[in-house]
Amino acid sequence: MCAVLDSGYLSLFEGSHTPSPPFSFWGGPWVQRLEADWCEYYGAAYAVSMNSATSGLYAAIAALGLGYGDEVIVSPYTMSACAACTLLYGAIPIFADVQLTTGCLDPQSIAAHVTDRTKAILVVHQFGIPADMDAILAIARQHNLKVIEDCAQAHGAKYKGRYVGTLGDIGIFSLNVNKTIQTGEGAVCTTNDPDLRYRLALIRNHGEAVVGPAGYENITNLIGFNFRLTEIQAAIAIEQLKKLDHLNQIRLDYVAQLNEALAHYDCLQPLTGSDGQPTNTWDRPDASLATYYVYPLRYLPEVLGLPREQLVAALNAEGMSFYQGYVKPLYLQPLYQQKQAFKHGYPFTAPENQGIQTNYYLGACPNAEILHFEQMVLNEHIRLPHTPGDMNDILIAIEKVMGALESC
Numbered sequence: 001m002c003a004v005l006d007s008g009y010l011s012l013f014e015g016s017h018t019p020s021p022p023f024s025f026w027g028g029p030w031v032q033r034l035e036a037d038w039c040e041y042y043g044a045a046y047a048v049s050m051n052s053a054t055s056g057l058y059a060a061i062a063a064l065g066l067g068y069g070d071e072v073i074v075s076p077y078t079m080s081a082c083a084a085c086t087l088l089y090g091a092i093p094i095f096a097d098v099q100l101t102t103g104c105l106d107p108q109s110i111a112a113h114v115t116d117r118t119k120a121i122l123v124v125h126q127f128g129i130p131a132d133m134d135a136i137l138a139i140a141r142q143h144n145l146k147v148i149e150d151c152a153q154a155h156g157a158k159y160k161g162r163y164v165g166t167l168g169d170i171g172i173f174s175l176n177v178n179k180t181i182q183t184g185e186g187a188v189c190t191t192n193d194p195d196l197r198y199r200l201a202l203i204r205n206h207g208e209a210v211v212g213p214a215g216y217e218n219i220t221n222l223i224g225f226n227f228r229l230t231e232i233q234a235a236i237a238i239e240q241l242k243k244l245d246h247l248n249q250i251r252l253d254y255v256a257q258l259n260e261a262l263a264h265y266d267c268l269q270p271l272t273g274s275d276g277q278p279t280n281t282w283d284r285p286d287a288s289l290a291t292y293y294v295y296p297l298r299y300l301p302e303v304l305g306l307p308r309e310q311l312v313a314a315l316n317a318e319g320m321s322f323y324q325g326y327v328k329p330l331y332l333q334p335l336y337q338q339k340q341a342f343k344h345g346y347p348f349t350a351p352e353n354q355g356i357q358t359n360y361y362l363g364a365c366p367n368a369e370i371l372h373f374e375q376m377v378l379n380e381h382i383r384l385p386h387t388p389g390d391m392n393d394i395l396i397a398i399e400k401v402m403g404a405l406e407s408c
Contacts, residue, residue, distance in 0.1 A: 003235070013228045015206030017213035025205060030234040035188070037241055042163045044171070044190035046197035049234065050204060053152045053174035053187040055227035057085035057122075060170040060189065062221035063199035064146045066091045069352035070119040075105050076329040077368040078124040082150055083330050089221060090347040091119070092356050095331050097365040100375075101272055103127055103296060103326075106367065107135035114139065117356060120146040125154035125164045128180075128251075128291040129271055133159045133167050140168075148172070152187075153293035155180040156248045161286040165190045170200070175233070180247055180291065180383070181240035183233040204228055247384070248291045254382040254391050255292050261395045265402060267303035268377075271296045295379045296326075298371070306405060312377060314405070318397035322379050325372045329365055336360040 012028030019025065026032060031049055038047040050056040066072060068090035074083045076095040083093040097109035103126040110121060121140055123131045140147045147168030151157070155173060157164045165171025175186030191197050199222065202210055207224030210216075229237075259270050273288045299308050308324055315322050335341060337360060339348040347353055363369070381390060 007231075010232055011228065011230045013205055015209050015224065015226075017210045025210060026201065027205075027228065028231045028234075030231040030238065031229055034229075034234040034237050034241075037238055038173075038188050038190065041241060041244070042166055042171075042190055044163075044166050045192040046190065046194065048189045048191075048197060048200040048204060049229040049237075050172075050187040050189060050227045051229055051233075052185050052227075053150070053172050053176065054081040054085070055204075055225065056172035056174075056187040056189045057081050057148070057150065058088055058225070059200050059203040059227060060148045060172060061085050061089050061091065061120075062203050063196050064120060064148070064169065065218075065220055066119055066146075067221065068347060068350050069117065071115060071117040071356060072120045072122055073105075073110055073113055073118060074122045074330075075124045075126070075368075076331055076365045077103060077327060077371060078126060078150070078330070079152070079327070080330055080333065082122055082124055084335065084341075086122075087335075087341045087347055090350060090352070092347065092353055092358065093330075094118070094356075095329070095359055095365055095368075097367045098126070098371070099132075100298065100367050100371065101269075102129050102131065103271055103371065103376075104129060104131035105136065107132050107139060109365070110136060111139050113359075114143050114145075115357075118143060118145060120148060122148045122150060123168065124150040124152075125157055127271065127296045128154045128157050128293040129273060129296075130154065130157050130159040130164050130288050130290060133164075137167065152176070152179065154291060156244050156289070157291045158287070158289040160288055166192070169193065170196060175237055175240075180251070180293065181237070181244055183229075183236040183240065186229050186233045186237060188237075250384060251292045251382050254386070254388070255295060257388060257391045258295060258382070258395065262297075262398065265398075267300045268398075269298040269300065271298065292382055295382045297377045297379075298375045299377045301374065304405060308374060308377065311401070311405075314401045315397055318400060320379070320394060320397050321381065322377055324377050326376050326378060328372055329368045331360040331364055332362065 014023040035047040070091040071094045072086045074093045086093045099106045149168045149171040151165040152174035171190040173188045175183045204227040207222040
C-alpha cells in the first residue's frame with residue numbers, strides 16, 4: 001500500500017477508450033495485477049474488479065444482455081441484491097426453493113420454474129457451501145440459459161475439484177469487510193468469455209463514452225457506471241489473496257472440531273455439500289470444498305421438543321453469540337409484495353413483462369421458509385481471532401444447555 005501512496009495515484013481509471021498515460025480504461029497497475037493474480041489462483045481466463053459485489057451483480061445482469069421480458073431464477077434465501085439486480089434492467093426475478101441440507105438452490109425447483117421467458121439462473125453458494133452445479137448446469141444447457149455464480153461467501157470453495165465462480169458464465173466474489181478476505185469494500189468478477197470480460201469492464205467504467213471510439217457495436221445495457229476499484233483497495237486485495245488458503249484452513253479446522261463434537265446430537269444437523277457429504281477437506285483434488293462464511297446448523301425442534309428461540313436464548317445466556325433464521329425469504333419484502341421498484345410500478349408493469357407469473361407469496365418456497373422461521377441457527381466465530389479454545393467454549397456451552405434440556 002505504501003508503494004501506491006508513493007506513486008501519487010490512488011486511481012488510474014479513466015472513462016475513455018484511449019486516455020493519456022498513465023491513465024487507462026483498464027485501471028492502474030495494482031488493479032491489473034490483482035486481476036491477473038485472481039485469474040492465476042482460480043484458473044479463470046479473465047477477472048474484472050468492481051467496487052462491490054452488488055455492483056458485480058448489476059454488471060453481470062447487464063453484460064449478459066438480460067432485460068425486459070426476461071425471467072431470472074434466483075434464490076430467496078440470500079442477500080437482497082441477488083434478486084434486486086435483475087430489476088435494474090427490467091428483468092423479473094422468479095424464486096426457486098433451496099435445499100434444506102445446503103441452503104443453496106434446489107435443481108428440481110429450478111427445473112420446475114423454467115418457462116419460455118427464463119434466460120438465466122443466478123446461483124448463490126450460500127454460507128460458502130457449493131451448490132449442485134452439475135445438475136444446475138445441465139438444466140442451463142437444456143434450456144440455453146446463462147448462469148451467474150454469486151461467490152460472495154465462497155472464497156476458495158470448490159465443486160468437484162473446480163473453483164466456484166469458474167463453472168458458469170460469470171462468477172462474483174465479494175471483498176466486503178465481513179468476507180474471508182476483504183478490502184473494506186470491493187469485488188472481483190470472473191469469466192472465461194472475452195466478450196463478457198469487455199462488457200463487464202465497459203459497465204464498470206462509463207461504457208457509453210467508450211463504445212463509440214472503440215467501435216463496439218452491441219451497446220445494449222452498456223450505459224456505464226463508476227464501479228471502479230481503487231489502487232489502494234487492489235493492493236490490499238493482492239496481499240489478502242495470498243492469505244486465503246491459510247484463512248480457509250482455519251475455518252475448516254474449526255468446523256471439523258465443532259462437527260465432530262456435535263455429531264451425537266440428533267437435533268443439530270450441520271449443513272453439508274450437495275452430495276450429502278461434509279465438504280471440509282483438501283485431500284482429494286476432485287472433492288468439493290465448502291469454505292464456511294459462517295457455521296450453519298439446522299436445529300430440528302421436533303427432536304428435542306423445544307422451540308428454536310428458547311434453545312438460542314439458553315445458549316446466548318451462556319455468553320455465546322448464536323442467531324437464528326439468517327434472512328427472511330426475499331419475496332416477502334415490500335419490494336415484491338407491492339411490486340414497486342420504480343415509478344409507475346416498473347419493471348413489473350412494463351408491457352414486455354405482462355404475463356409473467358411471479359411467486360411472491362407465503363409458501364412459495366417451503367424449504368427457505370422452514371430454514372428461516374424454524375430451523376436455521378448460525379454462529380460466526382469460526383474465524384480469526386478466535387481460537388480452538390473458543391470453539392471448545394462453544395461446545396461446553398452447547399453440552400451444558402443440551403444436558404439441562406435433555407434431563408427435563
